[in-house]
Amino acid sequence: MTKKVCAALLSRRSTRGLLAGAVLAASALLPAVTAVPAQAVVGGTAATRGQFPSIVSIERGTGHTCAGTLIAANRVLTAAQCVDGATAAGLRVVAGRHHLSGTTPNQQTAEVAQIVKHSGYRADTHAGDIAILKLKKPVVLDGLYVAVADQPPSTAGAPTGNVVVAGWGATREGGPRSDSLQWVEIPMVTDAQCKTSYGSSAIYPGMFCAGVLSTGGKADCAYDTGGPVLKGHTLVGIHSWARGCARPNYPGVSSGISYYRSWIDANIR
Known part of the structure; x- marks a missing residue:
């Protein structure tokens, strides 16, 4: 089971990607x-704004679904489950974001050119749960609100x-x-x-x-x-x-x- 289907996961446990099965x-x-x-x-x-300049919001569909981290101006590291079944065209990365509503000053939205998912990823166990998003264009690193980890x-x-x-x-x-x-x-x-x-x-x-x-x-x-x-x-x-x-x-x-x-x-x- 993965977090890729948020609505379905929410219905299966009280939170996205979490089953409500008995302990x-x-x-x-x-x-x-x-x-x-x-x-x-x-x-x-x-x-506070700028406290975590390397974190990005990953949008899939109509809004934020997962987070990720900038490891280069045009590379984002995230979980494989976040992109499982997705196409590059169906994802967007928002750097410099602070609030999900509205637009944060210094916020930058980037399109994804390629998804590189670990070949050992297994949705049922979350083994190999790592992926790289390659962006079409690099975001601007200002060192204050957008930076590389x-x-x-x-x-x-x-x-x-x-x-x-x-x-x-x-x-x-x-x-x-x-x-x-x-x-x-x-x-x-x-x-x-x-x-x-x-x-x-x-x-x-x-x-x-x-x-x-x-x-x-x-x-x-x-x-x-x-x-x-x-x-x-x-x-x-x-x-x-x-x-x-x-x-x-x-x-x-x-x-x-x-x-x-x-x-x-x-x-x-």
Whole structure:
């Protein structure tokens, strides 16, 4: 199941890309196919303009559906589920955006020339959930409202400590998109803890987890998919999926940039 069909996903759980299935008593009973895309920023704070100059809004159809991150003036990194089944002509990227309604000063809209989706992407498990959008024309990098994110080397491994997630997603499970860009800081969760939550078969190589295990209440939510997971100005992950939205014991799962760095470098040209 992917976030590509927002309306369908919303009807299948209270948030885009998230199934409303019952919480299983034992994590071992949770197979990989029950991995469900997470949603937007819950428990966060409104961002200031220019706070996240590398984040972009990805429009599919009539409006914002996913987020992404500029890794070059004409390249955007996002989740493969955000573009699954889409054509380049059916996507637009909006850089420098702060509010979804109206037009933000310095906002730039770019058409997509090509979608490069990871060949290992699987919609049922979210393995290989990464894609590059090649823009027809580069956006203007002003260094203040529109900028390129740094990337970690392939040797960096999963991040440690706290990370920051940002997006226009719902601020509560089942809620609508946020009109203004939001962000929240959350702690990393170990691979072992994440596998305890979801079952070891659900966590594939290249995935890492972050969230508040004990209480929940802070996480990405609907329409944040494909958006950045940051350590400072460095893009360390792409938000992929979770069970529910900021629920206790169900952290958000992201695709790690360092794990996919060789693939990114090979396909960014």
